[in-house]
Amino acid sequence: MIKLDEDFWTERYRQGYTGWDIGYPSTPIVQYLDQIQNKNCRILIPGAGNAYEAAYAWDQGFVGTHILDISKDPLTKFSTNHPNFPQAQIFHQDFFQHQGKYDLIVEQTFFCALDPALREAYCQKMLELLQPSGRLVGLLFGVQFSKQGPPFGGSLEEYQSLFSKYFKIHKLELCINSIAPRRGTEIFINLSAQ
Ligand SMILES: C[S@@+](CC[C@H](N)C(=O)[O-])C[C@H]1O[C@@H](n2cnc3c(N)ncnc32)[C@H](O)[C@@H]1O
Numbered sequence: 412m413i414k415l416d417e418d419f420w421t422e423r424y425r426q427g428y429t430g431w432d433i434g435y436p437s438t439p440i441v442q443y444l445d446q447i448q449n450k451n452c453r454i455l456i457p458g459a460g461n462a463y464e465a466a467y468a469w470d471q472g473f474v475g476t477h478i479l480d481i482s483k484d485p486l487t488k489f490s491t492n493h494p495n496f497p498q499a500q501i502f503h504q505d506f507f508q509h510q511g512k513y514d515l516i517v518e519q520t521f522f523c524a525l526d527p528a529l530r531e532a533y534c535q536k537m538l539e540l541l542q543p544s545g546r547l548v549g550l551l552f553g554v555q556f557s558k559q560g561p562p563f564g565g566s567l568e569e570y571q572s573l574f575s576k577y578f579k580i581h582k583l584e585l586c587i588n589s590i591a592p593r594r595g596t597e598i599f600i601n602l603s604a605q
Contacts, residue, residue, distance in 0.1 A: 412526060415524070415525065415526055415561065416481070417481045417482055417483075417505075420480075420481055420482040420524075421482045421483070421484050424482055424484040424485055425484065429460075431460070431520045431524075431562065432460060432461055433463070433590060433592075434461075434463070435463050436463040436464045436466070436467035437463070437464060437519055437550065437590060438588050438589070438590050439549075439550060439586050439588050439589060439597070439599055440464045440467075440517060440519060440548075440549060440550070441464070441467055442588055443548055443601075444464075444467065444468055444471060444473070445471075447473075447515075449514075450471070450472040450473050450474065451474060451475055452473070452475055452514035452515055453475040453477070453511075453512065453513045453514050453515070453542075454468055454473055454475055454476045454477060454513060454514065454515045454516070454517060455477045455478075455479060455509075455511065455513040455515070455516045455517070455540065456468075456476070456477070456478045456479070456516075456517045456519065457479045457480075457506045457509070457516065457518075457521050458479070458480060458481075458506065458519075458520070458521030458524055459478035459479060459480050459485070459486075459489075459519075459521075460480060460482075460485045460520075461485050461488065461489060462478045462480075462485065462486075462489045464517055464519055465477075465478045465489070465496075466489070466492075466493055466496075469493065469495075469496055475500075475514075476496075476500060477500040477501070477502065477511070477513070478500065478501055478502070479501075479502040479503075479504055479506060479509055480502075480503065480504075481503075481504065481505050481506070482503075483503045486501050486503055489501070506521070506536065507529075507532065507536055509536075509540065511540055512540065512541070512542050512545075513540055513541060513542065513545055514541075514542050514544070514545045514546070515545060515546050515547075515548060516537060516540060516541060516545070516546070516547045516548070516549075517548060517549050518547060518548065518549025518550060518551065518600065519549050519550055520550070520552075520562065522551055523551065523552050523560070523561060523562035523563050523564065524561045524562065524563075525561075525563070526563070527560075527563050527565075530573055531573070534573065534574065534576070534577040534578070535577070537577075537602075538577055538578070538604055541603070541604050542604075543604055543605060544603065544604075544605070545603065545604065546581075546601060546602065546603050547578065547600065547601075547602045547603070548600065548601045548602075549599075549600060550586060550589070550593075550597045550598065550599060550600070551565065551570060551597070551598045551600060552564040552565065552596055552597065552598070553565065553566060553567055553570075553585060553596060553597060553598040554596045567583065567584070567585070567598060570583055570598060570600070571583055574600070574602055577602075578602035578603060578604065579602065579603050579604070579605055580600075580601075580602055581601040581602065581603060582599055582600060582601035583598060583599075583600050583601075583602075584598065584599060585597075585598060585599075586598060586599040587599075
């Protein structure tokens with residue numbers, strides 16, 4: 412397995428080899444954010460990349476939006492394009508080193524970017540970062556990919572078995588409002604610590 416470290420991801424951004432990047436905020440996440448009344452909630456988007464969902468959240472008045480990525484390149488680009496977004500809410504960091512507490516953590520093609528051996532650690536870290544009533548919400552690929560990842564896929568059954576060990580599952584089902592190119596391949600999750 413190749414090392415999925417900062418250099419790996421930065422090289423992908425530099426070569427423009429970013430097939431995951433849809434270029435706009437993902438519809439299921441937009442529609443989820445649109446239902447939230449409390450615009451002061453603390454939101455984290457780990458592995459945010461170009462962070463279209465963060466830009467959307469910020470534009471909607473979610474002042475507590477934070478983004479994190481192991482690669483500096485997309486974060487610098489985000490900062491340049493969104494000069495009003497607070498620097499203190501942008502973390503150039505490995506997710507597993509991050510400290511903080513959030514009401515909502517948004518999952519958008521981050522889980523699939525990690526070595527599957529880290530899936531249990533991902534759950535444990537998410538639990539650590541969530542407020543007791545916080546939610547981990549977003550999208551996972553519900554398919555297996557024929558090529559060596561990333562992205563690494565999975566199935567509803569696998570995710571059910573993994574997440575039920577750590578979270579209360581509010582939703583874990585085929586996503587009904589995926590963007591057209593991902594229709595039928597995404598699973599929507601809404602999980603909480605308790
Ligand atoms: C598949 S990309 C998705 C980017 C963005 N969420 C999107 O949908 O366009 C995965 C992102 O996770 C970042 N990443 C990978 N491992 C990470 C880690 N351990 N901590 C923080 N970010 C990481 C990569 O740099 C990359 O930006």
